[in-house]
Each structure stands twice: as C-alpha cells, then as structure tokens.
Amino acid sequence: DTEVTQTPKHLVMGMTNKKSLKCEQHMGHRAMYWYKQKAKKPPELMFVYSYEKLSINESVPSRFSPECPNSSLLNLHLHALQPEDSALYLCASSQEGWPSSGYEQYFGPGTRLTVT
C-alpha cells in the first residue's frame, strides 16, 4: 500500500461540534504531517509528528488537537471551530522523522471541512 488515506472526504460541522479527521498510511513512514489549504492557496504546515511524537506545532490554535495513536495513524480533533477554519485539510507522511525529514512527502487527498 503506497497511499495516504484520509477520512472523511467531506465534513460539515457547526461551531459547537466536536469532530475528528483521520489519516492513515501503511508505508512504514515515521513522520506524519497536517496541513491546511485554503482555496487557491498553498498548503500551510500545522503539525509534524516524528516517531509518534509531536515535533512541530506551527502556533496552531488549541481548537485543533492532533493525536498520533501509532506509527500508521494520525488524527486531528476539532472543537469549537470558526467559519474561517473552513478549508481542505491535508495529511502527509515521509519515510524518516525529525530531524532527518528531507524525504519525499506523500500527500493524502484531503478532507474538505466546512464550518457553519
């Protein structure tokens, strides 16, 4: 399996809801990433997990809470989001973790999130 999968594909949630995004890879990669991508803009890094530990948090608001239960799985827990958080959320993985992360990042198809 050489793909990064993400579920759900689409998610609509209210500002008081709690939801989670899921990302999975079975390539044996040791680094996993969350990115946020607004329409017609480049992906912006949110979090990096390396060897199942959080190694980079790009000053993301606490209403986004990442979790890495094991080396194949990455979650992003969402709570009390704002409409401006509506975006495509991309997950990626790479072979090695921090600080040797200069390998190709494999991206998932993304979850399109709409906050109402």
Next chain:
Amino acid sequence: AQRVTQPEKLLSVFKGAPVELKCNYSYSGSPELFWYVQYSRQRLQLLLRHISRESIKGFTADLNKGETSFHLKKPFAQEEDSAMYYCALSGLNAGGTSYGKLTFGQGTILTVHP
C-alpha cells in the same frame, strides 16, 4: 525565516513550446528545494527535488544559490503538463538532513494549449 516566491500565478504556453516556471527562495541556511505538482482532481505529488538531480517527465530544475533560484524547465511542453505547480523549501540542518518543515510558494497554474 524561510520564504518561497513564485512570481507568476498563471502561465500559458502552446504544446511543443519551452516552459519555465520561476521560483526564488529566501533562507539563511542550506535549503533543500522541491517542485510539487497537483493535476486536476488529483492529490499533491512530488515532481522533483534538487538533491536527486533527476529529470521527471522531461522537467529539470537547477538550484542556483547565487541567485537563490530553483526554476523548473521543460523544453517541449505537453498538454498533460497542465496543472498547478508548487515550489517548496525545507531547511537543511548542520548534518545535511532536512528539518522537515516544508514551506510552499503561492503556486503557478500552467496551461498548455493544443
């Protein structure tokens, strides 16, 4: 801080014409540069990276540290090259490995007309 600039939002060429997508970067240390491509309705994928010096789908890119540029070139564009192209930078630490923080440029939409 690291920054990537792609000056052209849109680039249109005819099939068979040469194409060059510009990328300039700013980084105080040693950079690792990448080109990622996103075809219509497909996921973002790596096209090439400067360290491997490969030519993928006829595209090449040379890192010019003096001009802090990493322009993407192809001598003869094909219609299937139409896509969004992102230049990206990752900083290299003293050991020559990457920090893993990828910073993307704003992207260039390439359209190749028949």
